[in-house]
Amino acid sequence: MQVYDSGLREFEEIARKEPFTILYLEGYIGSPIISLVLRGPVTITAYCGVPPDMLLAERFSAPYDELNNYIESAHGGLTFSGKHELALVEFAPFMNYHFWGWDYGHAGDATMLRFDLADMANPKLAFLSHGKKWTLPEVLSETREVAIELHSYVMGVEELATDSRHRHPGMLPKLGGGR
Numbered sequence: 301m302q303v304y305d306s307g308l309r310e311f312e313e314i315a316r317k318e319p320f321t322i323l324y325l326e327g328y329i330g331s332p333i334i335s336l337v338l339r340g341p342v343t344i345t346a347y348c349g350v351p352p353d354m355l356l357a358e359r360f361s362a363p364y365d366e367l368n369n370y371i372e373s374a375h376g377g378l379t380f381s382g383k384h385e386l387a388l389v390e391f392a393p394f395m396n397y398h399f400w401g402w403d404y405g406h407a408g409d410a411t412m413l414r415f416d417l418a419d420m421a422n423p424k425l426a427f428l429s430h431g432k433k434w435t436l437p438e439v440l441s442e443t444r445e446v447a448i449e450l451h452s453y454v455m456g457v458e459e460l461a462t463d464s465r466h467r468h469p470g471m472l473p474k475l476g477g478g479r
Contacts, residue, residue, distance in 0.1 A: 301326060301327045301328065301329055302324075302325075302326045303325040303326055303327060303334070303391065304322060304324065304325040304326075304391065305324055306321065306322060306323045306324065308323055308436060309435055309436045309437060310433075310435055310436075311344075311410065311412075311433035311434060311435060312433070314339050314344060314412070314436065315339075315412040317339045318339070319339060319340060319341045319342075320338055320339065320340070320341075320387050321338065321339040322336065322337075322338055322387060322388075322390075322391075323337040323338060323339060323344070323436055324336070324337040324436060324440060325337075325388075325391060325394070328447060328451070331447070331451045332350050332351050332354060332451075332454065333348055333349070333350060333447045333450055333451050333454070334348070334349050334394060334397060335347065335348050335349075335440075335443045335444070335446075335447050336348075336349065336384065336387070336388070336394075336399065337436065337439055337440065337443060338384075338387055339412065340403060340405075340412075342405055342411045342412055342413055343403050343404045343405030343409065343410075343411050343412055343434075344403070344404045344412075344434050344436075344439050345380075345401055345402070345403045345404070346374075346375075346401060346402055346403075346404075346439055346442070346443045346446070347380065347384065347399040347400065347401035347402075348399065348400060348401075348443065348446050348447050348450045349384075349394070349397035349398055349399035349400070350397060350398055350450075350454055351396075351397055352396040352397065352398065354398075354454060354458065355454075355457055355458055355461050356398065356454055356457060357397070357398035364377075364378035364379065364380065364381045364400050365378075367381075367400055367450075367453065370449060370452075370453045371400070371446055371449045371450060371453070372449065373442055373445035373446045373449055374402040374442070374446050375402055375403070375404055375406070375442055376402055376403065376404075376406040377402060378400050378401065378402050379401065379402055379403060380399065380400065380401035380402070380403075381398070381399070381400050381401075382398070382399060383395070383396065383397065383398060383399065384397075384399055400450070402446075404432075404434040404439060408431050408432055409431050409432045409434065410430055410431040410432060410433045410434075411431075
């Protein structure tokens with residue numbers, strides 16, 4: 301279920317926007333997960349989040365290094381765990397969600413440093429605007445895959461946590477089946 305769509309699709313038009321511009325925000329019927337795609341400081345960034353009353357959010361950050369064992373679709377792996385209060389100020393119901401995120405600025409990916417800076421006299425910076433130029437539809441496809449994987453993980457943790465035999469103060473239950 302789409303909550304917000306900026307209408308931007310192509311790398312070049314996204315690159316002209318200010319960092320932290322929301323590109324897309326969506327929720328999923330039957331799932332507590334929401335997805336957020338931003339124009340980050342130097343590239344497109346994507347996030348999947350859970351509401352603050354979910355166990356993973358309560359324990360603040362199931363560290364993304366642990367979640368990388370279960371989330372296989374995030375481009376380059378998860379690299380962020382936290383909130384996005386400033387980016388979501390227009391969308392107050394989601395301000396306290398806890399997000400795990402990744403970016404599209406890895407080796408072989410184009411970055412969004414201002415092209416005028418990258419093309420200046422310093423040829424060492426020129427490479428930064430070259431490489432794979434991700435489009436919003438491509439990022440959304442991967443983001444939806446991550447949302448499915450995170451939903452399975454979150455629901456498994458919630459199910460295990462409801463069984464008092466699996467509750468251990470300060471620890472998240474471990475699920476089998478990760479990478």
